[in-house]
Amino acid sequence: MKVLIVGSGGREHAIAAAVARSPRADQIYCAPGNAGIGQIAECVPIGAMEFDKLTAFAKEKAIDLTIVGMDDPLVGGLVDEMEAAGLRVFGPRKNAAILEGSKAFSKDLMKKYHIPTAAYENFDDPQEALAYLETAKMPVVLKADGLALGKGVLICQTLEEAKEGVRTIMEDKKFGAAGNRMVIEEFMTGREVSVLSFVDGRTIKIMSSAQDHKRALDGDQGLNTGGMGTFSPSPFYTDEVDAFCRKHIYQATVDAMAAEGRPFKGVIFFGLMLTEDGPKVLEYNARFGDPEAQVVLPRMKNDMLDVVEACIDGRLDQMELVFEDNAAVCVVLASEGYPVSYEKGFEITGLENFADKEGYYCFHAGTKAEGGRIVTNGGRVLGVTAKGATLQEARTNAYAAAEWVHFDHQYMRHDIGKAIDEA
Numbered sequence: 001m002k003v004l005i006v007g008s009g010g011r012e013h014a015i016a017a018a019v020a021r022s023p024r025a026d027q028i029y030c031a032p033g034n035a036g037i038g039q040i041a042e043c044v045p046i047g048a049m050e051f052d053k054l055t056a057f058a059k060e061k062a063i064d065l066t067i068v069g070m071d072d073p074l075v076g077g078l079v080d081e082m083e084a085a086g087l088r089v090f091g092p093r094k095n096a097a098i099l100e101g102s103k104a105f106s107k108d109l110m111k112k113y114h115i116p117t118a119a120y121e122n123f124d125d126p127q128e129a130l131a132y133l134e135t136a137k138m139p140v141v142l143k144a145d146g147l148a149l150g151k152g153v154l155i156c157q158t159l160e161e162a163k164e165g166v167r168t169i170m171e172d173k174k175f176g177a178a179g180n181r182m183v184i185e186e187f188m189t190g191r192e193v194s195v196l197s198f199v200d201g202r203t204i205k206i207m208s209s210a211q212d213h214k215r216a217l218d219g220d221q222g223l224n225t226g227g228m229g230t231f232s233p234s235p236f237y238t239d240e241v242d243a244f245c246r247k248h249i250y251q252a253t254v255d256a257m258a259a260e261g262r263p264f265k266g267v268i269f270f271g272l273m274l275t276e277d278g279p280k281v282l283e284y285n286a287r288f289g290d291p292e293a294q295v296v297l298p299r300m301k302n303d304m305l306d307v308v309e310a311c312i313d314g315r316l317d318q319m320e321l322v323f324e325d326n327a328a329v330c331v332v333l334a335s336e337g338y339p340v341s342y343e344k345g346f347e348i349t350g351l352e353n354f355a356d357k358e359g360y361y362c363f364h365a366g367t368k369a370e371g372g373r374i375v376t377n378g379g380r381v382l383g384v385t386a387k388g389a390t391l392q393e394a395r396t397n398a399y400a401a402a403e404w405v406h407f408d409h410q411y412m413r414h415d416i417g418k419a420i421d422e423a
Helices: 010-020 051-060 071-076 078-084 094-101 103-112 126-133 159-171 239-259 292-299 304-313 391-402 418-422
Strands: 002-007 027-032 065-068 120-123 140-144 153-156 182-186 191-200 204-212 215-217 221-224 229-232 265-275 278-285 327-335 360-364 367-370 373-376 380-388
Touching: 002 010, 002 051, 010 027, 010 292, 010 304, 010 360, 010 380, 027 051, 051 071, 051 078, 065 078, 065 304, 071 078, 071 094, 078 094, 094 103, 094 239, 094 265, 094 278, 103 120, 103 182, 103 239, 103 278, 120 126, 126 159, 126 182, 140 159, 153 159, 159 182, 191 239, 191 292, 191 304, 204 239, 204 292, 229 292, 229 391, 239 265, 239 278, 265 304, 292 327, 292 360, 292 380, 327 391, 360 391, 380 391, 391 418
Parallel strands: 002 027, 002 065
Antiparallel strands: 120 182, 140 153, 140 182, 191 204, 191 265, 204 229, 215 221, 229 327, 265 278, 327 380, 360 380, 367 373
């Protein structure tokens, strides 16, 4: 079977590694890929938003299955375009990917179908948003409506901060067109948990839970990032929480999308807040999380291609997802200055230390091959993942493995998974 993966980050490396474990995978391509993915797949110099070129490549190479890893091409309609060309592709169509593509849409959907979430209002006019804030209870959360690389969310403690946030998002357009609309919602407190799921339009199967660390610095300080590390499973995701979410959130979301004429096939990422009033939805993503995929997929026992094809064919109800009874922790090694500005092109050493080490992974996010070397090529450079019998053991292993590799101007958080000790 010939498989094409669309994307270039740590998530796509984790997907490629999962696909490579399948005996059905004869040839793996990745567009555009990165230096790490290039060790298990053939990287193709086609951008994730070059739909015509991706479609032409898939037809030329007689690709049997395309897996779209990134949010931008999903929201932009790559699945629709490839399906129209007669290709087999995994991921939601454009009208379903709006679940992530528009926070206003997803909030309205949850309100209509009584799916628990924070109270909110949507705004197209910055002046109306500013007027609303005058009567709002602080703190509040401001969210750019569109895609903003996981960074378009501002938590504002005071009215002045909130007003400045409106100007930042809607007038200064810090997050580009994503800020043309904005959601203002109540600030919720509690533990955050991420839950990934496979969906075939009707049936939903839940993967193992995870917990991300978004802030750049230790102690949840600094700017929001795409994710500085994660662990799985979350000890805070109890059987009671799971039962509530299955009844009131997971299937309800799949049914709501179907009722709206937007059947969802692919991966739904549920960002949950475990509040005093029960679990509530913080956000939806329409694809694997990054770095959540790096701790969830290595623990999945199923053949990735079997599950993906069951989603496409609408027979997910015949599958049982099975995960290892262990834990995994991922520590992101980033470039100093991320997520604002950083230098690239520094050689990465020590990658060979991961070869043939059971339970240890080094997923490449921002790397490229250059003159026989592998060098840094992004803000988040590597995701060092390790398994362990317990979360504490996995955390110890991941931080030990993080010492195996090095590049200049490298930084990481030292408290990934520290919340485990409080469980």
